[in-house]
Amino acid sequence: MNKDLCIHSWPGSYYLDSEKRWVYGKLSLTPCQLSFTSGKEGLTLTSFKLSTITGIKKEASSFIFSSLTVLVGGNEKHWFSSLQPNRTVVFNVIEHFWQAQLLSSDGVELEAGPDRTSKGRQLISLASSSHQRLEDTAKVLHHQGEQFDRIMKGLDKIESDMDVANRLLTELESPPWWPFSSRLRKTQQETKEQPEYPASASKAFGKEGLILKVPVLYSQGPDPNLKQGTLAVLCSGLEISDLNEQLVHKYRREDVDDVKVQSPYEIVVRQRFIGKPDISFTLQSARMTDVVSIVEIQYSKKVQFREDLLGLFKPEDSPVSENLGMGGSIWNAATGFLDRVMHPVSASGGQMSQQVSEQTVSEAEAQELRQILRKLKSIALDTEAELERQDEVLDVISSSTDQATSRVNTSHRRMRKLL
Numbered sequence: 012m013n014k015d016l017c018i019h020s021w022p023g024s025y026y027l028d029s030e031k032r033w034v035y036g037k038l039s040l041t042p043c044q045l046s047f048t049s050g051k052e053g054l055t056l057t058s059f060k061l062s063t064i065t066g067i068k069k070e071a072s073s074f075i076f077s078s079l080t081v082l083v084g085g086n087e088k089h090w091f092s093s094l095q096p097n098r099t100v101v102f103n104v105i106e107h108f109w110q111a112q113l114l115s116s117d118g119v120e121l122e123a124g125p126d127r128t129s130k131g132r133q134l135i136s137l138a139s140s141s142h143q144r145l146e147d148t149a150k151v152l153h154h155q156g157e158q159f160d161r162i163m164k165g166l167d168k169i170e171s172d173m174d175v176a177n178r179l180l181t182e183l184e185s186p187p188w189w190p191f192s193s194r195l196r197k198t199q200q201e202t203k204e205q206p207e208y209p210a211s212a213s214k215a216f217g218k219e220g221l222i223l224k225v226p227v228l229y230s231q232g233p234d235p236n237l238k239q240g241t242l243a244v245l246c247s248g249l250e251i252s253d254l255n256e257q258l259v260h261k262y263r264r265e266d267v268d269d270v271k272v273q274s275p276y277e278i279v280v281r282q283r284f285i286g287k288p289d290i291s292f293t294l295q296s297a298r299m300t301d302v303v304s305i306v307e308i309q310y311s312k313k314v315q316f317r318e319d320l321l322g323l324f325k326p327e328d329s330p331v332s333e334n335l336g337m338g339g340s341i342w343n344a345a346t347g348f349l350d351r352v353m354h355p356v357s358a359s360g361g362q363m364s365q366q367v368s369e370q371t372v373s374e375a376e377a378q379e380l381r382q383i384l385r386k387l388k389s390i391a392l393d394t395e396a397e398l399e400r401q402d403e404v405l406d407v408i409s410s411s412t413d414q415a416t417s418r419v420n421t422s423h424r425r426m427r428k429l430l
Contacts, residue, residue, distance in 0.1 A: 016041060016042055016275070017039055017040070017041055018040045018041060018104075018108065018276050018277075019039075019040045019104050019295075020037050020038065020039040020040070021037065021094050021095055021096075021100075022036075022037055022038075022050075022093075022094070023036070023037070023047075023091050023092065023093050023094035023095065023101075024036070024091065025038070025047045025089070025090070025091055026072070026090035026091075026092070027056060033092065033093075034049050034050075034056060035049070035050045035093075036048050036049040036056065037050065038091055038094065040104065040108065043061065044058055044060045044061060045058070045059060045061060045105065046058035046059075047089075047091070057089060059081075059089075061108070061109055063083050063084055064081060064083055065082045065083065065084065065085050066081075066082035067079070067081055067082070067102065067105055067106050068080045068082075069099075070090075076092050077092065077098050078091060078092040079091045079092070079098055079102055079105075096235040097236065099236070100235065100236050100237050103237055103238070103239055104228060104295065107226065107295070107297065108276075108297050111226075111298065131373060131376035132376075134376070134380060135380060135383070138380055138383040138384065139383060141387065142386055142387055143301075143304055144304050145387060145390050145394070147304045147305045147308060148308055148394070149390055149393065149394050150222055151222065151246070151305065151308050151309065152394060152397055152401075153397070154220045154222065154246045155401065156397060156401055156404075157220070158220070158246070159401055159404045159405070159408065160404075162408055163404065163407065163408065163411075166411045166412065166415060170414075173415065173419070173422065176422050180422060180425050180426065180429075183429055184429065220245055220246030220247060221244075221245055222244045222246065222305055223243075223301060223302065223305055224241055224242070224244070225241065225242055225296050225298040225299075225302060226240070226242075226296060226298075227239075227240055227241060227242040227295060227296040228240070228294070228295040228296065229242070229292055229293065229294050229295075230292070230293045231259075231260070231290075231291070231292050231293075232288070232291055239253075239254050240252050240253045240259065241256070242294055242296065244302060244305050244306065244309075246264075247263060247264055248261060248262045248263040248264045248266065249262040249267065249280060249306075251292060251294070260292065262280060262282060264310075267280060267281075267282060267310055267313060268281055268282055268313065269283075269314075269315060270310055270313055270314045270315070272314065272315065272316045272320055273317070274317075274320070275299060275300055275320065276295055276297060277293065277294065277295045277299065278293075278299060278302070278303065278306075279292070279293050279294070280292050280294065
């Protein structure tokens with residue numbers, strides 16, 4: 012991920028301690044640092060890594076003006092004021108990303124692996140992304156399998172009810188002098204004595220198939236005031252709640268018309284209406300990449316990416332894969348590079364040997380790629396087995412539904428004759 016990517020920026024003022032005055036400019040948040048740039052000269056007045064921040068507070072300068080203070084290294088204090096749209100929004104965004112530890116972990120990864128080759132890093136990034144996407148797909152597939160199992164239980168219940176209805180109709184159709192007509196009263200008494208199960212009991216399977224729940228900053232429509240809350244990704248839709256776990260809004264799966272990915276940390280979910288305003292929410296989170304990987308599976312045709320984000324969320328469509336000659340396949344790429352590592356090609360001439368050395372990856376990178384590919388293979392085999400099982404269940408559901416429909420129609424005709 013690009014460490015210079017600007018997550019958010021706000022107009023405001025910074026107190027320049029060396030000159031004892033306030034300077035107007037722009038406060039910017041990036042994946043690795045927080046910086047302030049003056050408005051006229053465009054000079055960077057201060058810049059520090061997020062990992063060095065020890066505290067963020069809301070304070071007042073001169074006991075009148077509301078300010079935001081950032082404590083760096085335990086003794087260095089920076090004052091920011093006149094922040095737009097307001098101090099609370101800026102505080103919520105900075106505190107969210109600071110506490111999430113996502114940005115600092117990215118920085119650690121960038122510093123921890125300087126000895127890795129460029130192509131090796133690209134391969135590992137692509138393999139890790141594919142592994143994450145396959146895991147998310149397997150999770151959604153698992154919840155889908157649970158839904159099929161509940162459908163099977165429902166069909167079994169319908170089949171049992173139809174047996175009872177058939178016996179009752181047989182009793183009703185028998186003549187009054189039939190000696191076994193007393194069974195009707197007994198059957199009715201037994202039916203009344205059976206406990207009634209509430210309809211909500213069939214829905215008690217977790218929180219409607221909860222897949223992922225992450226802390227977010229949300230705002231509705233054009234409102235720039237971001238509030239802290241949570242986003243729950245369900246099999247049935249999306250739920251946005253506030254800090255007190257009170258539901259703010261729920262998008263059912265069929266209600267979502269489009270999901271726009273603005274950045275690796277921000278998406279906009281919208282439901283269109285005719286004759287009244289659309290319902291749209293802007294969501295920001297340090298874990299938004301996890302959310303996007305799942306949402307893209309659920310709402311594949313409704314998710315819209317910016318072109319500069321395709322390399323992050325869709326590596327197979329990015330220019331990186333074309334430069335590596337992978338043709339959009341992580342399997343071919345990884346296999347080709349691993350072969351070059353284990354079996355180097357002997358080339359004549361300095362230029363050819365230089366090209367071969369540039370294409371090889373280190374032994375540590377090759378081992379890491381092997382581990383990721385083993386996990387991918389295991390998940391793929393489990394997914395294939397689950398798909399085969401669900402295909403069989405779908406066949407049973409189809410035949411059982413046809414049989415239940417036929418029995419219902421037959422019972423309906425019998426009841427009309429009795430009336």
